Amino acid sequence: MKVKEYMIPVYALLIRAERRTIEDVPEVYQVPVAEHMAEQIEEN
DSSP states (O other), X not given: OOOOTTHHHHHHHHHHTTSXXXXXXXXXXXXXXXXXXXXXXXXX
């Protein structure tokens, strides 16, 4: 499965809304989504 960049913030939003956990997203997205969420935290 190829990572689609537009899905990274979508999965991050679902995790923040407690609709999904990081383990529920496809494996290829877990690291990019975690990095995206970490960047969001660092910006605040």
